[in-house]
Amino acid sequence: MNRTTSQPRAATVVDALLARADGPDAGRPVFTALDADGEPAEQLTAGALLDRVRALAAALRAVGRAGDRVIVPALPGLDFHVGLLGCFYAGMIAVPVPQLRTGARQRTTVRAERLTAISRDCAPVAVLVSTAEEADEAEEAEDTEDAVTWIPVRQPARDAAAPAGPAALAPADTALLQYTSGSTGSPRGVLVSHGNLVASQVALRDRCEIDSETTVVNWLPLFHDMGLCTGVVLPLVSGAAAVTMEPATFVRDPRIWLRAIEAEEDVFAAAPDFAYNLCVRRIPEDERARIDLSTWRVAANGSEPVRASTLRRFARAFRRSFFREEVFTPGYGLAECTLTVTMDRPLYPTPVRHYERDALAAGRATPASPGADAVELVGCGTAVSGVHVRVVDPDTRRPLAERVVGEIWVDAPGNCAGYWGRDAESAEVFAARTEGDPADADTRYVRTGDLGFLDGDELFVTGRLKDVLIIGGENYFPQDVEAVAGAAHAAFEHQRAAAWPLDEAHPGVAVVVETRERDPRELADAVRAAGIAVARVLPAPVSVYAVAPNKVPRTTSGKIRRRACAQQMAAGRLPLLAHWSSR
Numbered sequence: 001m002n003r004t005t006s007q008p009r010a011a012t013v014v015d016a017l018l019a020r021a022d023g024p025d026a027g028r029p030v031f032t033a034l035d036a037d038g039e040p041a042e043q044l045t046a047g048a049l050l051d052r053v054r055a056l057a058a059a060l061r062a063v064g065r066a067g068d069r070v071i072v073p074a075l076p077g078l079d080f081h082v083g084l085l086g087c088f089y090a091g092m093i094a095v096p097v098p099q100l101r102t103g104a105r106q107r108t109t110v111r112a113e114r115l116t117a118i119s120r121d122c123a124p125v126a127v128l129v130s131t132a133e134e135a136d137e138a139e140e141a142e143d144t145e146d147a148v149t150w151i152p153v154r155q156p157a158r159d160a161a162a163p164a165g166p167a168a169l170a171p172a173d174t175a176l177l178q179y180t181s182g183s184t185g186s187p188r189g190v191l192v193s194h195g196n197l198v199a200s201q202v203a204l205r206d207r208c209e210i211d212s213e214t215t216v217v218n219w220l221p222l223f224h225d226m227g228l229c230t231g232v233v234l235p236l237v238s239g240a241a242a243v244t245m246e247p248a249t250f251v252r253d254p255r256i257w258l259r260a261i262e263a264e265e266d267v268f269a270a271a272p273d274f275a276y277n278l279c280v281r282r283i284p285e286d287e288r289a290r291i292d293l294s295t296w297r298v299a300a301n302g303s304e305p306v307r308a309s310t311l312r313r314f315a316r317a318f319r320r321s322f323f324r325e326e327v328f329t330p331g332y333g334l335a336e337c338t339l340t341v342t343m344d345r346p347l348y349p350t351p352v353r354h355y356e357r358d359a360l361a362a363g364r365a366t367p368a369s370p371g372a373d374a375v376e377l378v379g380c381g382t383a384v385s386g387v388h389v390r391v392v393d394p395d396t397r398r399p400l401a402e403r404v405v406g407e408i409w410v411d412a413p414g415n416c417a418g419y420w421g422r423d424a425e426s427a428e429v430f431a432a433r434t435e436g437d438p439a440d441a442d443t444r445y446v447r448t449g450d451l452g453f454l455d456g457d458e459l460f461v462t463g464r465l466k467d468v469l470i471i472g473g474e475n476y477f478p479q480d481v482e483a484v485a486g487a488a489h490a491a492f493e494h495q496r497a498a499a500w501p502l503d504e505a506h507p508g509v510a511v512v513v514e515t516r517e518r519d520p521r522e523l524a525d526a527v528r529a530a531g532i533a534v535a536r537v538l539p540a541p542v543s544v545y546a547v548a549p550n551k552v553p554r555t556t557s558g559k560i561r562r563r564a565c566a567q568q569m570a571a572g573r574l575p576l577l578a579h580w581s582s583r
Contacts, residue, residue, distance in 0.1 A: 192335075218269070273307055308350075388412070
């Protein structure tokens with residue numbers, strides 16, 4: 001297959017929208033929102049989208065100026081798309097956040113502490129809501145010292161005149177603050193430029209051969225970098241169409257996502273690893289045969305560790321649905337690099353390789369045969385166009401050889417400028433240089449904080465630098481320990497887990513695993529089996545705890561918050577169902 005996009009290269013997403021609205025496909029739907037039953041609830045052509053974006057931009061300009069920040073919640077339907085693009089058109093900086101929760105005569109909140117922290121950090125001039133009624137209600141309830149203007153996306157005009165045209169935008173201008181999900185610390189606002197957005201998604205477009213014949217089917221949260229980039233930016237820079245649904249719709253009934261894929265002719269759809277497992281668990285075998293997934297060309301898998309067992313399980317379960325295993329396209333990315341760093345080529349077998357467990361703990365990726373003494377890892381692809389990946393010793397900053405584990409460093413057009421208001425941290429993370437780089441070298445790397453290695457050109461990710469378990473001077477990776485615990489007993493199958501080191505006074509490793517099992521005897525057998533399995537691969541005392549589903553803390557993108565889990569355990573806020581210890 002050798003497909004090329006006819007979409008012209010744009011300097012900004014606004015340029016891409018203008019070109020789309022002025023092109024031959026101006027009357028074709030760009031975005032379609034599905035309702036809770038999977039039926040089309042709203043559609044916008046490029047022309048209609050541009051009209052709404054201009055009207056919102058006029059309202060924004062009436063309360064602020066270029067460079068001001070605007071909170072853009074995960075609004076329903078296509079309101080988020082209009083809100084984000086309206087900020088860009090007005091030259092303001094969008095700040096995507098989770099969904100606001102409103103109630104009659106109640107102050108509008110969003111998982112309240114997070115929104116408060118973000119607002120204090122970036123000082124927004126406005127917050128977007130869907131309707132004028134919601135804006136009026138929020139303004140009446142507003143009692144903060146630093147009041148903001150609440151602007152409805154659906155009826156924004158009020159006293160604002162239509163804008164003459166978009167703000168003068170340069171690729172280096174900041175488009176949005178992408179607050180990181182905080183898996184290892186407090187959220188930080190990444191300065192994402194207009195050029196970053198375009199470069200990253202053009203690279204993804206070209207790697208996955210996305211064009212006007214493609215439909216992006218998305219349920220991912222739009223305030224998160226993966227959902228925002230693939231669900232909003234990618235369609236505009238590639239000429240593709242997009243179909244979107246609420247994350248809650250997917251979680252409630254994943255069949256709606258698969259049926260939306262079935263309805264299109266050529267599909268790109270991305271999801272974290274857990275989503276593919278959810279489809280297997282929640283869709284009965286007899287119903288899978290009634291779903292046709294032959295049009296699914298790119299099934300991107302990222303945002304959390306990609307497990308070979310997940311790929312095999314999904315491909316086996318949906319073989320009767322005409323799903324092909326080579327459709328899986330794992331990738332690696334992060335907000336600091338505007339998402340895309342590496343990705344496999346679509347319709348090629350995913351590299352799944354085995355490495356010696358003990359050698360990997362010592363920092364060497366030594367190929368091995370499958371077995372109990374081997375770790376199975378999934379390749380996350382090769383660097384996309386314009387991206388250079390190096391694996392570096394995080395202490396000496398020396399580049400490492402192939403198959404040596406170190407910190408992943410990235411030089412890419414998608415690399416962002418830094419964190420909002422954190423100059424010192426920005427210099428350390430976004431302007432790293434390897435030992436031996438000439439003083440006048442232009443290359444500046446983003447330090448990802450992720451550990452991994454290169455095997456040939458293929459990137460393998462082994463874990464987070466801050467999460468690594470150091471035992472006897474060697475490194476063990478928590479997701480490997482979590483996978484061992486989860487596979488030890490049927491009560492833990494397909495459930496989330498978190499592993500972390502205990503304190504110096506009580507050396508060892510704690511593992512918390514979610515379960516739906518409630519029988520005390522069965523739970524006792526399960527934690528014992530998990531503990532013995534983990535003890536076989538870790539030279540340290542092990543404690544295993546069982547908890548109810550959804551008790552392991554996660555970020556908004558589904559990543560395990562191991563530190564938060566440890567803190568909740570220490571504070572006695574994690575209700576335990578069973579416990580086993582090797583001590």
